[in-house]
Amino acid sequence: MTKAKRLILLGGIIIFALLIILWRPTILIYGIQRAGLYAAIALPMALVLGIVHIVNLAHGELLMIGAYLTYFVCSTFGMDPLVAMLPVSAVMFLLGMVVYKVTIKHTLKAPELNQLILTFGLAMVFGQSVNLIATSQPRTLSVDYVSTSLTFGKLTFGVYDFIFPVAALIILGGLLFFLRKTRVGKAAQAVGQNPKGAEIVGIDVDKIYLIIFSLSTALVGIMGSLYLTKQSIFPLVGGPYTMKSFALVAMAGIGNLPGVLFASLILGVAETFLLSFKGYGGWSNIVFFAFIIIVILIRSHRGKQI
Amino acid sequence: MKILTRIILPAIVVLLSITFPLFAGPYQQSIAKTIIIYMILALSWNILLKTGQISFGLAGFFGIGAYASVLLSLRLGIPPLLTIIVGGIITAILAAAMGMIILRLRAMYFAITTLALGEIFRVIIHNLPNFAGGAHGLILSSVIFDGNGYFTYWLFLAGAFFSIGLSYFFDKSKFHLALTTIRDNEITAKVRGIDIFKYLLIVFTITAGMQGLAGGLYSQSFGFVTPESSFSGDFILLPIAMALLGGIYTTAGPVVGAIVLGVISEYLKLYIPYGHLVVYGLIIVIVILFMPNGIVGMCSNTFRKVDQFNE
Numbered sequence: 001m002t003k004a005k006r007l008i009l010l011g012g013i014i015i016f017a018l019l020i021i022l023w024r025p026t027i028l029i030y031g032i033q034r035a036g037l038y039a040a041i042a043l044p045m046a047l048v049l050g051i052v053h054i055v056n057l058a059h060g061e062l063l064m065i066g067a068y069l070t071y072f073v074c075s076t077f078g079m080d081p082l083v084a085m086l087p088v089s090a091v092m093f094l095l096g097m098v099v100y101k102v103t104i105k106h107t108l109k110a111p112e113l114n115q116l117i118l119t120f121g122l123a124m125v126f127g128q129s130v131n132l133i134a135t136s137q138p139r140t141l142s143v144d145y146v147s148t149s150l151t152f153g154k155l156t157f158g159v160y161d162f163i164f165p166v167a168a169l170i171i172l173g174g175l176l177f178f179l180r181k182t183r184v185g186k187a188a189q190a191v192g193q194n195p196k197g198a199e200i201v202g203i204d205v206d207k208i209y210l211i212i213f214s215l216s217t218a219l220v221g222i223m224g225s226l227y228l229t230k231q232s233i234f235p236l237v238g239g240p241y242t243m244k245s246f247a248l249v250a251m252a253g254i255g256n257l258p259g260v261l262f263a264s265l266i267l268g269v270a271e272t273f274l275l276s277f278k279g280y281g282g283w284s285n286i287v288f289f290a291f292i293i294i295v296i297l298i299r300s301h302r303g304k305q306i
Numbered sequence: 307m308k309i310l311t312r313i314i315l316p317a318i319v320v321l322l323s324i325t326f327p328l329f330a331g332p333y334q335q336s337i338a339k340t341i342i343i344y345m346i347l348a349l350s351w352n353i354l355l356k357t358g359q360i361s362f363g364l365a366g367f368f369g370i371g372a373y374a375s376v377l378l379s380l381r382l383g384i385p386p387l388l389t390i391i392v393g394g395i396i397t398a399i400l401a402a403a404m405g406m407i408i409l410r411l412r413a414m415y416f417a418i419t420t421l422a423l424g425e426i427f428r429v430i431i432h433n434l435p436n437f438a439g440g441a442h443g444l445i446l447s448s449v450i451f452d453g454n455g456y457f458t459y460w461l462f463l464a465g466a467f468f469s470i471g472l473s474y475f476f477d478k479s480k481f482h483l484a485l486t487t488i489r490d491n492e493i494t495a496k497v498r499g500i501d502i503f504k505y506l507l508i509v510f511t512i513t514a515g516m517q518g519l520a521g522g523l524y525s526q527s528f529g530f531v532t533p534e535s536s537f538s539g540d541f542i543l544l545p546i547a548m549a550l551l552g553g554i555y556t557t558a559g560p561v562v563g564a565i566v567l568g569v570i571s572e573y574l575k576l577y578i579p580y581g582h583l584v585v586y587g588l589i590i591v592i593v594i595l596f597m598p599n600g601i602v603g604m605c606s607n608t609f610r611k612v613d614q615f616n617e
Binding site for chain 2: 055112124236250
């Protein structure tokens with residue numbers, strides 16, 4: 001894309017955003033909150049998929065498991081979900097290690113199709129195991145501080161949800177620091193670019209895969225805890241997030257972590273925009289698919305292999 | 307020996323499957339019909355897999371076929387038998403249109419985009435309350451053949467034979483060579499002058515048509531469609547587990563897998579009423595990790611070893 005075109009696009013988006021602010025400011029506020037949730041869930045996927053190229057179709061199910069773990073920890077020990085986040089993420093890190101060691105490790109050298117089918121199977125195992133253990137009954141955790149609201153003149157909106165964009169920013173910052181400044185992070189980038197080359201220069205490739213995969217599971221687990229504070233959960237709650245996360249990672253371009261934030265912002269605002277029309281809210285769930293199709297068309301029009 | 311395996315054995319199987327309702331009760335017949343539905347889906351999934359593409363769009367096209375068939379008979383009063391076929395054709399046309407776009411993607415991008423299809427179609431149907439019945443679905447005034455078990459079973463069987471024949475065609479015709487080349491190495495295929503996009507589009511359209519056909523059979527024999535049941539994830543999970551367990555890249559694999567798992571699942575439903583689907587997930591994981599050639603692959607390996615031993 002040329003610079004002029006990019007400026008026009010950016011200008012168009014800004015004007016559109018301004019119009020929305022003038023018309024219904026809540027769309028932008030809730031859109032940003034929603035975008036934060038999407039971005040924070042998609043970023044761990046961007047890490048695994050974009051940096052070390054592991055496809056994980058069980059991503060949303062890991063979110064769901066994190067949420068269920070938090071639920072049980074909180075309801076048994078009376079813990080606050082924001083505190084329970086720490087033990088849950090540790091458990092999720094271990095779960096990630098086990099999943100990697102037992103299954104994913106063995107498909108890394110096989111064709112990509114095996115990884116896809118395997119993680120699809122894993123997603124089903126996770127979803128149905130939770131269904132067996134906890135039944136399909138929806139569960140909610142009621143925490144009183146989530147309904148705090150703020151009023152500006154005529155405008156009243158929930159403040160707590162801003163925790164999602166904040167979480168997304170923290171995760172993004174942390175990941176960028178990790179990838180650019182730490183030894184393990186740099187090694188991970190090397191492994192992503194060329195596993196054989198990385199092995200030759202003395203990087204323990206298997207360990208890097210293990211660390212990155214477990215790290216992403218732990219991050220998703222944290223998001224599970226946060227997710228539980230606002231939404232009710234059931235065994236199939238994760239599925240759509242796998243697809244939306246993937247759509248966001250694809251929109252941003254594989255390996256582009258900050259781009260995920262931008263893509264989520266577009267998706268979040270677009271969905272909230274549709275939700276604000278009475279009777280058309282149901283259509284908001286296909287917005288992400290429309291985006292996938294648009295991205296495919298634009299990129300194939302430009303003649304790039306996606 | 308060859309006559310036995312090539313002619314007599316298949317003839318016995320065909321004869322048994324045709325005369326099945328004469329000695330089986332309604333319960334066994336309904337199991338057989340369910341198995342056939344999943345068998346058609348597993349076969350169609352496996353055909354596309356031969357090109358190296360994984361489609362998770364099974365449930366989406368299945369549901370579209372189911373809805374198309376019911377809508378055609380409700381809105382236009384077309385006889386049920388015809389609606390099943392037309393429903394399959396409509397699904398194929400829709401798939402061709404979608405394929406023009408999404409087949410530009412390969413491997414995981416294609417797979418995940420198709421995974422979204424079922425969800426997308428479900429949401430669309432959900433939001434069309436006047437045309438497609440919305441969340442409540444649609445109910446037919448009567449099921450096909452007025453519920454005559456024999457005819458319904460034979461219709462299903464015809465669908466199964468049609469699918470097996472189609473899968474066999476893709477195994478044996480020159481298509482097979484092109485598809486295998488595409489799967490093994492797209493660049494080689496391109497150099498050899500194979501129009502990859504054209505082949506993929508043809509296969510994608512035909513397999514989606516088969517899935518639509520299965521949907522039509524299902525909806526006409528049960529007499530209703532709802533967004534939740536017609537686009538259910540079961541129609542992705544079970545066929546994939548069946549094809550994998552039986553053995554992928556062959557025609558016999560999905561057939562064997564569907565029969566074995568279909569019978570097992572009846573027992574599973576009795577012992578684990580909720581969450582028996584976990585078994586299918588486990589089967590997928592175990593097969594991918596430990597027996598990538600499935601039952602058929604293992605059997606033919608054993609036979610080969612026995613043959614070598616005899617020689």
